[in-house]
Amino acid sequence: MASVEERNAIREAVRKICADFPDQYWRDIDKAGDYPQMFVDALTASGYLGCLIPEEYGGAGLGMAEAAIILEEINRSPGNGLACHAQMYTMGTLLRHGSAEQKQRYLPGIASGEIRLQAFGVTEPNAGSESTRIETRAERKGDKYIVNGQKIFISRVKQSDLMLLLARTTPYNELTDKTQGLSVFILDLRDIKGRFEVQPLDMMFNYHTNILFFENVEIPVENRIGEEGKGFRYIIDGWNAERILIASEAIGDGRWFVDKGTKYASERVVFGKPIGANQGVQFPLAKAYAHVEAAACMRDVAAAKFDAGEKCGAEANMAKLLASEASWEAANACLDAHGGYGFTREFDVERKFRETRLFMTAPINNNLVLAFLGQNVLGMPKSY
Numbered sequence: 001m002a003s004v005e006e007r008n009a010i011r012e013a014v015r016k017i018c019a020d021f022p023d024q025y026w027r028d029i030d031k032a033g034d035y036p037q038m039f040v041d042a043l044t045a046s047g048y049l050g051c052l053i054p055e056e057y058g059g060a061g062l063g064m065a066e067a068a069i070i071l072e073e074i075n076r077s078p079g080n081g082l083a084c085h086a087q088m089y090t091m092g093t094l095l096r097h098g099s100a101e102q103k104q105r106y107l108p109g110i111a112s113g114e115i116r117l118q119a120f121g122v123t124e125p126n127a128g129s130e131s132t133r134i135e136t137r138a139e140r141k142g143d144k145y146i147v148n149g150q151k152i153f154i155s156r157v158k159q160s161d162l163m164l165l166l167a168r169t170t171p172y173n174e175l176t177d178k179t180q181g182l183s184v185f186i187l188d189l190r191d192i193k194g195r196f197e198v199q200p201l202d203m204m205f206n207y208h209t210n211i212l213f214f215e216n217v218e219i220p221v222e223n224r225i226g227e228e229g230k231g232f233r234y235i236i237d238g239w240n241a242e243r244i245l246i247a248s249e250a251i252g253d254g255r256w257f258v259d260k261g262t263k264y265a266s267e268r269v270v271f272g273k274p275i276g277a278n279q280g281v282q283f284p285l286a287k288a289y290a291h292v293e294a295a296a297c298m299r300d301v302a303a304a305k306f307d308a309g310e311k312c313g314a315e316a317n318m319a320k321l322l323a324s325e326a327s328w329e330a331a332n333a334c335l336d337a338h339g340g341y342g343f344t345r346e347f348d349v350e351r352k353f354r355e356t357r358l359f360m361t362a363p364i365n366n367n368l369v370l371a372f373l374g375q376n377v378l379g380m381p382k383s384y
C-alpha cells in the first residue's frame with residue numbers, strides 16, 4: 001500500500017502531466033471530434049495507465065486507491081479520463097482469470113503501452129442492461145470460435161489493439177442458470193479474420209463509441225479467457241473496480257465544477273457586488289461541494305476495502321451513485337453561476353457538463369445501482 005506521501009506525489013505528478021494539456025487543447029479536440037492521442041501518449045509514457053498491472057508484468061503495481069487518484073486528477077483538470085480509463089480496468093479480467101501464458105503474452109505490452117486494450121464489448125441492442133441476454137454467438141469449430149452478431153456502444157475500438165469480447169457459447173434456452181453460457185475472449189483487432197465492421201456513433205459529446213458487426217469472425221481457442229461458459233462471472237468480478245474508478249472521475253469533475261463556479265461567482269459583479277454573495281448562487285455551490293466531498297469519502301472507503309481484498313460491492317456501488325449525482329449537481333450549480341457564459345464554448349462548462357452527465361447512465365445506469373442496493377444489500381424483492 002502506498003503511503004500518504006507517495007499518494008500525494010502521484011497526485012502532483014498527474015497534475016503536472018495534465019498541466020501540459022490546458023483548456024484550449026481539450027476544447028479543440030472536442031470541436032474536431034478528435035481522439036486526445038497526445039494526452040494518452042503522455043499518460044502511457046508516465047506509466048500511470050498501467051498502474052494496476054503488477055510489477056512482475058512491467059506495471060506500477062499500485063492499488064485501487066492510487067488508480068482512483070490518477071483518474072480523479074485527470075477529470076479535475078480540463079481533461080477527461082474517459083478517453084483511456086478502460087486500459088486501467090479492462091485488463092483486470094485478464095489478470096484475474098487469464099492463463100499464465102495469456103498474461104505473459106499481453107500484460108507487459110499493455111503496461112508499456114505497446115499494446116492498447118481500450119475496448120470492451122458487452123452491450124447489445126436487444127439486451128441493453130440485461131447482459132445475460134446477449135445474442136452474439138461464438139461457436140466452437142475445432143481450434144477456433146466463429147463469432148456472429150452485433151454490439152452497440154462499444155467505445156475506443158479504433159484506438160485499441162485488443163478488445164475484450166463477451167459472447168454466447170451456449171444458446172439461452174438450453175441454460176438452467178442464465179448467468180452461464182457466456183464466454184470472454186481476447187479479440188486481436190490488428191489481425192481480424194472474417195468480416196468485422198465498425199460503425200461510429202454520433203454522440204452527445206466527443207466519445208469514440210461504435211456499433212460493431214461480426215460475420216464469421218475467427219478467434220483462436222487460446223484467446224478464450226478462463227473456462228467456456230463462465231464469462232459473465234469473470235466480467236462481474238471487474239465491476240467493483242469499474243464503479244470505484246468511474247466514481248473517481250465524477251469526483252474529479254465535481255471538484256472542477258465547484259472550483260470553476262466558485263471562482264466565477266466571486267469575481268463576476270452584477271448589481272454592484274459579486275454574484276456569489278447572493279445565497280441563490282452561493283448555496284447551490286456549497287451544497288454541491290458538500291455532496292462531492294461526501295462521495296469522495298465513500299469512494300475512499302470502497303477503494304480501501306478493495307485494496308484490502310474485502311467485499312466492497314455495496315460501497316463501490318454507493319460511491320458510483322453518490323459521485324455521479326454530486327458531479328451532476330455541481331455541473332448545474334456551476335452552469336447556473338455562469339449565466340449565459342456557461343453556454344459558450346470558451347468557458348468549457350458546457351463541454352464538461354455534457355461529459356459528466358454520462359456517469360449517471362454508463363457504464364451502468366443509476367437505476368440498476370439502486371436495484372443492486374435495494375435487492376442485494378437491503379434484501380428487498382427483485383424487480384428482475
Ligand SMILES: Cc1cc2nc3c(=O)[nH]c(=O)nc-3n(C[C@H](O)[C@H](O)[C@H](O)COP(=O)(O)OP(=O)(O)OC[C@H]3O[C@@H](n4cnc5c(N)ncnc54)[C@H](O)[C@@H]3O)c2cc1C
Pocket residue numbers: 119120121122123127128129130152153154155156203207209358361362363364365366367368371383384
Ligand atoms: C458513451 C457510452 C459509452 C459506452 N461504452 C460502452 C463500452 O465500451 N462497452 C459496452 O459494452 N457498453 C458501453 N456502453 C453501454 C452502456 O453500458 C449501456 O448503455 C448500458 O449497459 C445500458 O443499456 P441500454 O443503453 O440499452 O439501456 P436499457 O437497458 O434499455 O435501459 C434504459 C433505461 O431503462 C432503465 N431500466 C432497465 N431495466 C430496469 C429495471 N429493472 N429497473 C429500473 N430501471 C430499469 C435503465 O436504468 C435505463 O434508464 C456505453 C454507453 C454510452 C452511452
